[in-house]
Amino acid sequence: MVRSAAELFAGRAYDGVSIDDLVTHLGLHRNSLYKTFGSKRGLYLAALRWSLEHDVAPLIDRVSRAAGPGEGLREALSPPGGGAGLDLLLLAAVERAPVDAEVAELVTRTLDALDAATGVPDGTGDPGDPGDPDGGPGALAVALTSAVLGLRIRARAGAPGADAGRACEALGRRLATR
Amino acid sequence: MVRSAAELFAGRAYDGVSIDDLVTHLGLHRNSLYKTFGSKRGLYLAALRWSLEHDVAPLIDRVSRAAGPGEGLREALSPPGGGAGLDLLLLAAVERAPVDAEVAELVTRTLDALDAATGVPDGTGDPGDPGDPDGGPGALAVALTSAVLGLRIRARAGAPGADAGRACEALGRRLATR
DNA sequence: GAGATTAAGGAACGATCGTTCTTGACTGAG
DNA sequence: CTCAGTCAAGAACGATCGTTCCTTAATCTC
Numbered sequence: 001m002v003r004s005a006a007e008l009f010a011g012r013a014y015d016g017v018s019i020d021d022l023v024t025h026l027g028l029h030r031n032s033l034y035k036t037f038g039s040k041r042g043l044y045l046a047a048l049r050w051s052l053e054h055d056v057a058p059l060i061d062r063v064s065r066a067a068g069p070g071e072g073l074r075e076a077l078s079p080p081g082g083g084a085g086l087d088l089l090l091l092a093a094v095e096r097a098p099v100d101a102e103v104a105e106l107v108t109r110t111l112d113a114l115d116a117a118t119g120v121p122d123g124t125g126d127p128g129d130p131g132d133p134d135g136g137p138g139a140l141a142v143a144l145t146s147a148v149l150g151l152r153i154r155a156r157a158g159a160p161g162a163d164a165g166r167a168c169e170a171l172g173r174r175l176a177t178r
Numbered sequence: 179m180v181r182s183a184a185e186l187f188a189g190r191a192y193d194g195v196s197i198d199d200l201v202t203h204l205g206l207h208r209n210s211l212y213k214t215f216g217s218k219r220g221l222y223l224a225a226l227r228w229s230l231e232h233d234v235a236p237l238i239d240r241v242s243r244a245a246g247p248g249e250g251l252r253e254a255l256s257p258p259g260g261g262a263g264l265d266l267l268l269l270a271a272v273e274r275a276p277v278d279a280e281v282a283e284l285v286t287r288t289l290d291a292l293d294a295a296t297g298v299p300d301g302t303g304d305p306g307d308p309g310d311p312d313g314g315p316g317a318l319a320v321a322l323t324s325a326v327l328g329l330r331i332r333a334r335a336g337a338p339g340a341d342a343g344r345a346c347e348a349l350g351r352r353l354a355t356r
Numbered sequence: 357g358a359g360a361t362t363a364a365g366g367a368a369c370g371a372t373c374g375t376t377c378t379t380g381a382c383t384g385a386g
Numbered sequence: 387c388t389c390a391g392t393c394a395a396g397a398a399c400g401a402t403c404g405t406t407c408c409t410t411a412a413t414c415t416c
Contacts, residue, residue: 013273015193019374029394030375040374090331094272095191097335104336111332142341143325143349146332150324153268153331154289157275158282163320171321174352197404207364208405218404 001026003054006047010084014044014096045102051088052110059086064117072118073148074168077155086152093149115141140175147171179204181232184225188262191273192222223280229266230288237264242295250296251326252346255333264330271327293319318353325349 004026008017019040023030037043059076066072076086089110097104118141151164182204186195197218201208215221237254244250254264267288275282296319329342 012277013191013193015191015373016273016277018372020372030396031394034375035393091272093331093335094269095194099190099194107335108332111335139341139344139348140352142332143329143345146328146345147321147325147349149328149331150326151321153271153327154286154320154324157271157285157289163317166317167321167324170317171325174318193403196402198402208366209364209407212405213363 001028002043002046002050005043006051006055006084006088009044009047010051010087010091013091041100044096048088048092048103048106051084052106055084056086056089056110056114060114060117063114064119068172071172073144073172074165076148077151077164077168086149087156090149090152090156111145114145118144144171144175179206180221180224180228183221184229184233184262184266187222187225188229188265188269191269219278222274226266226270226281226284229262230284233262234264234267234288234292238292238295241292242297246350249350251322251350252343254326255329255342255346264327265334268327268330268334289323292323296322322349322353 005022008021008025011017019030019033022028022033022040022043028036033043037046063072063076066075089107092103093107093111097107115138148168151167155164183200186199186203189195197208197211200206200218200221201211206214211221215224241250241254244253267285270281271285271289275285293316326346329345333342
């Protein structure tokens with residue numbers, strides 16, 4: 001149920017998903033929705049948390065176990081389960097986080113975890129260069145996960161699609177050497 | 179007028195900006211809006227085109243003239259003019275392009291131009307590696323511009339902010355060497 | 357100066373939004 | 387059997403959405 005809601009919210013913007021859409025695509029009916037989740041926002045938060053736990057968290061696990069940075073992040077773009085993947089997190093970051101503090105908190109915490117999972121060093125020449133300088137992973141890891149978000153955007157926007165894998169592979173190779 | 183509309187649409191989602199918001203924040207009044215642009219979507223498209231021409235195009239110019247890939251893209255994150263910058267393009271790519279073919283066309287064409295402006299080689303080991311293999315810039319350039327989009331997302335989502343510059347700098351250094 | 361044209365400023369429209377209330381059938385305990 | 391409680395199903399609510407229409411004031415032409 002919550003998973004179906006997550007898939008709907010991952011497909012289009014928050015305002016683009018109406019209560020009628022939710023009621024018809026899900027089995028659940030109006031009364032139960034408000035009884036259980038309180039409001040549309042409540043259901044959205046539940047769906048977001050579900051997606052972060054069941055889609056993104058396993059992905060973070062696989063990334064942290066991957067051989068190189070490129071390999072792990074390439075499969076981040078095409079999740080095996082066929083679920084919402086990163087899309088709900090992406091939409092939440094772009095359109096909900098700026099107007100919803102609770103969403104912003106969830107998003108930043110998840111992205112920070114994804115940064116840490118890459119295991120990529122800082123990459124700046126600043127003092128205290130390696131790994132974790134002072135709280136939080138390195139600048140290069142932030143850039144890498146940001147690239148994944150951007151590639152997912154371009155795939156959604158209708159790019160040819162196949163070159164997303166090539167782009168991630170090329171980037172991973174550059175970051176892996178040395 | 180169109181610029182003010184672009185700033186509004188860059189700030190929140192398309193459905194989050196109402197006609198009342200537009201007529202109050204802009205000087206223009208309802209009748210003229212529909213006389214001139216036909217519909218809300220018409221005004222949105224005009225604003226998007228304006229932003230692409232006045233915000234993104236100069237940015238692409240500066241990127242193509244920058245010394246290294248990192249230097250040019252870092253200022254892409256904090257445009258000097260203080261305008262909408264990449265935000266309208268970003269929102270258009272995430273939430274409008276999947277449901278509006280005309281927006282998708284504008285977005286993909288602009289992003290392709292940004293790729294080409296980086297002057298970054300392909301980076302894959304594929305045959306025909308250097309520069310433009312067959313139509314369109316290299317995979318590494320796609321990854322680089324995608325990273326810029328992702329960093330802008332994280333800045334909007336409430337990240338500490340300062341590390342976006344560090345991330346872009348670190349990535350630029352990695353891509354410049356060799 | 358008189359008449360035609362245009363734009364401003366709202367009122368008003370139907371549709372749809374998120375939310376709540378009412379109704380009717382079903383279930384378990386006494 | 388009876389009755390309190392639960393839940394599906396949908397009607398209905400006020401608010402707001404995008405869009406159109408109407409009235410009035412200003413501008414331009416002859």
